[in-house]
Amino acid sequence: MRVLVVEDEPDLLASIARALRDEGYAVDTAADGEDGLFKAESWEYDAIVLDLMLPAVDGWEILRRLRHANKTVPVLILTARDAVADRVRGLDSGADDYLTKPFDLAELLARIRALVRRHVGHARSTIEIGDMVLDLRARTVTRGGRVIPLTPREYALVEYLALHRGKVVSRTELYDHLFGEDDDTLSNLLDVHVSNIRKKLGHDAIQTRRGHGYLME
Numbered sequence: 001m002r003v004l005v006v007e008d009e010p011d012l013l014a015s016i017a018r019a020l021r022d023e024g025y026a027v028d029t030a031a032d033g034e035d036g037l038f039k040a041e042s043w044e045y046d047a048i049v050l051d052l053m054l055p056a057v058d059g060w061e062i063l064r065r066l067r068h069a070n071k072t073v074p075v076l077i078l079t080a081r082d083a084v085a086d087r088v089r090g091l092d093s094g095a096d097d098y099l100t101k102p103f104d105l106a107e108l109l110a111r112i113r114a115l116v117r118r119h120v121g122h123a124r125s126t127i128e129i130g131d132m133v134l135d136l137r138a139r140t141v142t143r144g145g146r147v148i149p150l151t152p153r154e155y156a157l158v159e160y161l162a163l164h165r166g167k168v169v170s171r172t173e174l175y176d177h178l179f180g181e182d183d184d185t186l187s188n189l190l191d192v193h194v195s196n197i198r199k200k201l202g203h204d205a206i207q208t209r210r211g212h213g214y215l216m217e
């Protein structure tokens with residue numbers, strides 16, 4: 001899952017990005033509204049964390065432009081405490097959720113998980129595929145009741161395929177959603193992850209469709 005964070009307070013931006021990366025998300029960052037708008041319009045993010053008060057272009061304008069362009073990406077806005085009018089305006093402009101500063105990073109992560117899940121039409125926090133169970137909250141995978149230790153990036157790959165189960169996901173789509181702007185996208189990296197996941201979860205866990213992509217069903 002790839003998330004864009006638009007926030008002009010450097011410390012806050014860095015701590016949000018770090019928390020998301022620790023959870024295995026690919027993260028892009030923007031320190032002003034202009035860069036944020038450019039990235040939001042250029043890439044297919046799975047969620048956007050958007051501060052409202054920004055230099056150059058403010059958060060409402062970014063939101064307005066995205067929704068006007070029919071981009072349905074889930075957006076969580078960050079607002080100042082007691083700024084009820086800001087929150088109302090943000091939600092009316094097409095934001096999906098909000099957090100008031102200061103907030104707990106654990107709560108931000110929980111809200112992002114819920115937004116991403118609902119956006120792909122999955123309301124529950126577990127996915128069962130055969131004897132494999134993904135717990136989206138704990139970010140764990142069990143097979144036959146046994147917990148399979150995966151790296152954050154491996155988990156992210158399995159989660160993405162599981163959320164789109166039954167659908168062939170192209171390599172391009174996986175690269176777009178699993179790697180951020182700062183990631184080194186070596187062409188064989190995806191195959192390495194898939195191969196490692198198969199060693200842990202079983203070869204049948206992920207199917208290859210030659211020339212098309214990968215599939216879980």
Ligand code: CA
Binds near residue numbers: 007051
């Ligand atoms: Ca700000």
